[in-house]
Amino acid sequence: MPISYPRLLLCGDSALVVEFGNSIDPELNRRVLAFDALLAQEQVPGIRETVPTYRSLLVHYDPTIVAYAELGAKLMDFATREGLPSRRGRHWRVPVVYGEEFGIDLEAVAERARLSPEEVIARHSGAEYRVYMLGFLPGFTYLGGLDPKLATPRRQEPRLEAPAGMIAIGGIQTGIQCIAAPSGWNILGRTPMRTYHPSRDPIFLIEPGDHVSFFPIPMREWDALDRAAEAGEWVAEMVDP
Amino acid sequence: MSFLVVDKVGPATSVQDRGRSGAQRYGLTSSGAMDRKSLAIANALVGQKIGAAAIEIGPLGAEFRAVGGAVRVSLAGADRAATLDGRGAWVNETVLIPEGGTFAMSAARSGVFSYLGLEGAIAGKPVYGSLSVSARAGLGSPYPRPLQSGDKLEVGTAKRESFERRFKPLPVEQGPIRVVLGPQDDSMTPEAVALFFGAEWRVSPRSDRMGYRLEGPKLAHADGFNIVSDGTVPGSIQVPGNGQPLALLADRGTTGGYPKIATIITADLPRFAQTQAGGRVRFVSLPIEEAQKEARRFATMLAQIEERVERLLTRETVKGEG
Numbered sequence: 001m002p003i004s005y006p007r008l009l010l011c012g013d014s015a016l017v018v019e020f021g022n023s024i025d026p027e028l029n030r031r032v033l034a035f036d037a038l039l040a041q042e043q044v045p046g047i048r049e050t051v052p053t054y055r056s057l058l059v060h061y062d063p064t065i066v067a068y069a070e071l072g073a074k075l076m077d078f079a080t081r082e083g084l085p086s087r088r089g090r091h092w093r094v095p096v097v098y099g100e101e102f103g104i105d106l107e108a109v110a111e112r113a114r115l116s117p118e119e120v121i122a123r124h125s126g127a128e129y130r131v132y133m134l135g136f137l138p139g140f141t142y143l144g145g146l147d148p149k150l151a152t153p154r155r156q157e158p159r160l161e162a163p164a165g166m167i168a169i170g171g172i173q174t175g176i177q178c179i180a181a182p183s184g185w186n187i188l189g190r191t192p193m194r195t196y197h198p199s200r201d202p203i204f205l206i207e208p209g210d211h212v213s214f215f216p217i218p219m220r221e222w223d224a225l226d227r228a229a230e231a232g233e234w235v236a237e238m239v240d241p
Numbered sequence: 242m243s244f245l246v247v248d249k250v251g252p253a254t255s256v257q258d259r260g261r262s263g264a265q266r267y268g269l270t271s272s273g274a275m276d277r278k279s280l281a282i283a284n285a286l287v288g289q290k291i292g293a294a295a296i297e298i299g300p301l302g303a304e305f306r307a308v309g310g311a312v313r314v315s316l317a318g319a320d321r322a323a324t325l326d327g328r329g330a331w332v333n334e335t336v337l338i339p340e341g342g343t344f345a346m347s348a349a350r351s352g353v354f355s356y357l358g359l360e361g362a363i364a365g366k367p368v369y370g371s372l373s374v375s376a377r378a379g380l381g382s383p384y385p386r387p388l389q390s391g392d393k394l395e396v397g398t399a400k401r402e403s404f405e406r407r408f409k410p411l412p413v414e415q416g417p418i419r420v421v422l423g424p425q426d427d428s429m430t431p432e433a434v435a436l437f438f439g440a441e442w443r444v445s446p447r448s449d450r451m452g453y454r455l456e457g458p459k460l461a462h463a464d465g466f467n468i469v470s471d472g473t474v475p476g477s478i479q480v481p482g483n484g485q486p487l488a489l490l491a492d493r494g495t496t497g498g499y500p501k502i503a504t505i506i507t508a509d510l511p512r513f514a515q516t517q518a519g520g521r522v523r524f525v526s527l528p529i530e531e532a533q534k535e536a537r538r539f540a541t542m543l544a545q546i547e548e549r550v551e552r553l554l555t556r557e558t559v560k561g562e563g
Contacts, residue, residue, distance in 0.1 A: 009423055009424035009425075010422070010423045010504070010529055011423070011472070011474050011477070011501075011504055012420075012421050012476055012477070012504030012505070012507070012532070013421060013507055013529065013532040013535070014536060015472075015474045017424050017471065017472065019471075022469060023469065024469055048262060049262055049263055049266070052266060053469075053471045053496055054471070055469055056471045058471065058472025058473075058474070060262075060265070063533045063536045063537060063540075064536070064537050064540045064541075067533055068529055133470070133496065134268045135268045135470060135494070135496030136470070136495060136496050136497070137268050137378075138264070138268045138269040138378045139267060139268055140268050142470070179379070181377065196268075196378075198368055198379055198380055198385075203264070203267075203368070204264070204267040204269075208266070
């Protein structure tokens with residue numbers, strides 16, 4: 001039986017999922033974010049916070065304020081509205097040191113794609129990516145729009161510790177991992193930008209729906225930029241349309 | 242002002258409160274107490290708000306010392322032996338640690354986490370409304386990591402009161418852990434769903450504040466074990482490729498790419514979190530209407546928890562403080 005979207009899924013007694021589809025698709029993601037923006041605007045009683053992802057919105061709510069049936073009906077009403085407002089995302093230009101000890105998988109990705117490492121860098125930094133979502137870890141930025149030629153499956157054995165600022169490829173996605181954590185993604189390089197910095201205001205820079213492109217910087221610029229970023233500077237360029 | 246000095250501590254001991262909210266959309270998880278009910282009891286005993294910051298103590302023993310003034314504390318949660326300067330002290334009661342005094346507790350005899358409530362609030366800088374430690378995110382105050390011996394927490398000095406307080410214990414909860422089916426139970430075979438409810442699961446020693454791994458029969462996926470990543474909640478039960486469920490808890494990732502067969506109800510999270518490594522659990526499915534009734538009952542119970550706090554006869558008075 002084909003599933004009809006949007007649909008509601010139960011996520012325990014205090015959360016609902018509104019699912020708009022089942023794939024990684026910019027149009028689906030736009031609907032999720034527009035729906036999220038509408039909920040924020042309408043200030044629906046009982047909603048604690050929302051978590052937009054590729055193709056669904058997780059809505060945390062307080063069941064002592066609103067029951068799931070009532071909230072679910074309201075959410076479905078909003079989700080099926082036509083012409084939801086769409087926010088024009090900002091554009092981030094993010095500096096990256098590609099290769100060398102910061103991009104330990106660059107050679108392997110290049111070999112698999114039958115490209116030179118320089119061509120991989122040119123293709124990876126030549127594209128504009130959509131921020132589908134932030135999740136898993138604070139500031140982990142999931143980006144869509146990777147050159148299909150660069151798609152590389154995740155490693156069989158995840159690394160126990162991938163460094164903060166990692167720029168990597170996992171399947172057809174690329175992303176920025178802000179804090180050191182285990183990872184099965186293929187590491188191309190590293191950015192000094194902190195997408196998450198707990199003692200900076202704002203703590204987070206990138207929003208779902210923004211766009212990101214990368215530009216290569218030489219290793220000799222790393223130390224100064226890394227220090228500046230630690231001190232709270234953004235070290236990425238942002239264009240707000 | 243007084244200080245609570247950590248003289249001895251095991252792993253998984255950290256400052257926790259009700260957790261942070263508002264930044265899950267950026268990948269920052271809620272953290273907070275693994276057992277919100279025991280946190281509430283510890284706080285109610287010392288006259289704090291039920292979601293205030295306390296010290297969450299892991300399964301091993303710990304020792305704390307009051308410096309610079311007397312500190313009134315309470316202990317709730319896992320059952321342990323406790324002593325104040327060598328004399329017996331009790332779970333579910335307040336105790337006044339005089340300046341220089343030592344409050345010590347054994348490893349948990351049953352349960353996992355205890356909460357040390359503090360009458361004088363822990364001084365710290367909240368982020369997204371919370372002092373809770375999230376070690377991976379480098380968050381938590383006053384220390385953005387689990388506590389270590391030698392740490393010194395600034396807390397308010399004990400009030401000059403001539404009585405201590407006791408908490409009238411709540412009825413012991415038993416029976417299977419209750420869950421609401423979904424959101425991705427349809428990603429599992431019907432046999433796997435039946436097996437999930439039919440089997441007894443063992444809590445793996447490889448469990449932590451992020452989640453509890455469950456060992457038992459292998460659960461089969463209907464159509465692969467990858468989904469397009471979506472959001473998680475405390476109590477989400479993921480089934481990764483190896484077919485062994487993983488119940489996501491306070492320090493979980495905010496999103497995940499494995500199907501979630503079911504979600505533990507809010508009211509049963511404390512009891513589940515208190516299951517020791519090697520302990521056995523079973524699950525039973527609850528209709529959403531029933532689960533929400535239980536969630537409301539749980540919230541009411543928390544809101545009324547201070548009604549179960551009663552005065553004890555004089556045992557100790559604060560001398561020369563305040």
